[in-house]
Amino acid sequence: MTKATDMRSLLRLMAWLSPAFPVGAFAYSGGLERAVADGLLAGEHGLSDWIAAVVDHGSAWNDAVLLNEALSAHADAGRLHAVAELAEALAGSRERHAETMALGNAFVEAAGAWPADVVGLLPQTVAYPVAVGAVAGAHGIAAGQAIGAYLHAAVSQLVSAGIRLGVAGQRQGVAVVAELEPLLEAVAQRGAASTLDDLGSATIRADIASLAHEIQGTRLFRS
Template structure:
C-alpha cells in the first residue's frame, strides 16, 4: 500500500469514527450511567479499571471479535448475514440491543457517502461493530487498524459519558485514554486474529447495570 493510500485510509477511519459522524453515540452510555449512580465508577482510577474490564472480558471484547468476523465475511453476503444475526442475538438487554442496532443503522446510512455493494449485503441494518467491520474491509482497511480505531472511539465515548456524569474532568479523561492506549493496541491485535470460539464475557455487573439502567429515575443517556 502506498503512503497516500495509507493516509486516505487513516482519514477515512477518522471520519467514520469521529464524534461528528451522525450515529448518535453521544446518546448512549452502555450502562455506565447506572454504574456511576451505583458508585462503582467514581474517579479516574475506577473508570479506567471498568473500561479495561470491558475491553478484556466484556461487551467491548465481544464487539471486537464480531468486528473481525464481519471484516472477514465482507465479501460473502450469506456469511456476513450470519455474523450480523449473531451480533444482534448477543445483545444482553433491550437497551444494549437498541444501542448497537440504531448506531449500526445510522453508520450504514452515513457510510453510503462511500458507495459499495457491502451496504446492500447488510440491508441497511446491522449491529454497530458488524457495520463498521464490514465497511472497513470493503474499503481495504486492515482489520487491526480498523479495530484499534473502533475500540478507541467507543472507549473515548465512554470517557465522555463519565465527564458528563461529573465523575472526572477533561484532563483526567485524557489521562484515562492515554493509560488505555497500549491495551487498546493489544486487544485490537489479538481480536484481529480471533474466531467465534473467542466470544465470551465475564462482566456480570456491567450486564446487570445495563439491565437496571432503564429504571434509573433521572437519565442523561438512552442506555
C-alpha cells in the same frame, strides 16, 4: 499497502469513528450511568478500571471479534447475515440491543458517502460492529486498524460519558484515554487474529448495570 492507500484508510477511519460522525453515540453510556448511580465506580481510576474491563473482557471485546468476522466476510452475503444475526442475539439487554442496532443503522446510512457494494449485502438492520467491519473490509482497511479505531472511539465515548456524569474532569478523562492506549493496541491485535470461537465476556457488573438502567428514573443517557 502504499503510503497513499494507508493514509486514505486512516482518514476514512478518522471520519467514520469521529465523535462528529452522525451515528448518535453521544446519547449512550452502555450502562455506565447506572454504575455511577449505584456507586460501583468513582474518580479517574475507577473510570479507567471499568472501561478497561469492558474492553478486555466485556462487550467491547465481543464487538472486536464480531467486527473482525464482518470485515473478513465483507464480500460474502451469507456470512454477513450470519454474523449480523449473531451480533444482534448477543446484545445482553434491551438498551444494549437498541444502542448497537441504532448506531449500526446510522453508520451504514452515513457511510454511504463512500459508496460500496457491501451495503447491498448487509441486512436492512445491522449491529454497529458488523456495520463498521463490513464497510471497512469493503474499503480494504486492515483488521487491526479498524478494530483499534473502533475501540478507541468506544473508549472515548465512555470517557466523555464519565465526564458528563461528574466522575472525572476533562484533563483526567484525557489521562484515562492515554492510560488505556497500550490495552487498546493489545486488544486490537488480539481481535484481528480472532474467530467467532473467541466470543465471550465476564463483566457481570457491567451487564447488570445495563439491565438496571432500563428502570432508572432520572438519566442523561439512553443506555
